[in-house]
Amino acid sequence: MIEDTKKELTGLFNYLWDFMKNPVQEIKNIPNIHWTSLVSFQFCLSLISVVISNLLAPFAITFLNVIVSLASAIVATGLSSLFFYYFFLIIYEKQLSFLKIFTLVLFAHIPFALFHLAVYFFPPADLIGIGISALLMIVGLVENFKIPKKVAINIMIGLYSIFFIYWAIHLYTIQKQNDFSVPQDLDQIEKEVDSLFEH
Numbered sequence: 001m002i003e004d005t006k007k008e009l010t011g012l013f014n015y016l017w018d019f020m021k022n023p024v025q026e027i028k029n030i031p032n033i034h035w036t037s038l039v040s041f042q043f044c045l046s047l048i049s050v051v052i053s054n055l056l057a058p059f060a061i062t063f064l065n066v067i068v069s070l071a072s073a074i075v076a077t078g079l080s081s082l083f084f085y086y087f088f089l090i091i092y093e094k095q096l097s098f099l100k101i102f103t104l105v106l107f108a109h110i111p112f113a114l115f116h117l118a119v120y121f122f123p124p125a126d127l128i129g130i131g132i133s134a135l136l137m138i139v140g141l142v143e144n145f146k147i148p149k150k151v152a153i154n155i156m157i158g159l160y161s162i163f164f165i166y167w168a169i170h171l172y173t174i175q176k177q178n179d180f181s182v183p184q185d186l187d188q189i190e191k192e193v194d195s196l197f198e199h
Helices: 003-023 036-058 063-091 100-108 110-116 125-145 149-182 185-198
Strands: none
Touching: 003 125, 036 063, 036 100, 036 110, 100 110, 100 125, 110 125, 110 185, 125 149
16 A cells, blocks of 8 residues: 555656646646545645755745645635535536546646745745636646536636736735734824813
């Protein structure tokens, strides 16, 4: 069992290398592997992501970062996979392989994860990353599950729109918090104090 997992992990990293060189072509033929190998692979990706993000952003690496990142990644990938699984099952009465859709979501998510590393310096990086991931999902759904192209495009446009709204609200909220936390000019504070005593 352990030997099989090691072999599959090696195969996954070889696939990842080919995927990084030509993602659109490689997403058309996602690998068939077991759950244990897939989760182990995701753990490796999450660990690498946490290390790189902590090098780029001014935060300290902790064991908790790794655990939270891994748990969040698995939950997010699982929930996204469940969405697609039940969406096509209920709306189109088409049953997809859950393991295969999970694999597709995992690999299609990689561009977003990479661009997200730069979000501290360039907030719109998330929009670029999710756009590329959406494109890969469209290709992956069409090629691996024979989903009609128009259906796949409409789904991803809808999801991208929701993400864009969330992103805009989140950015606005952060901006407001930053404006609130900026120290006021001392002269302005002095004038406000003086005006209080004048009344």
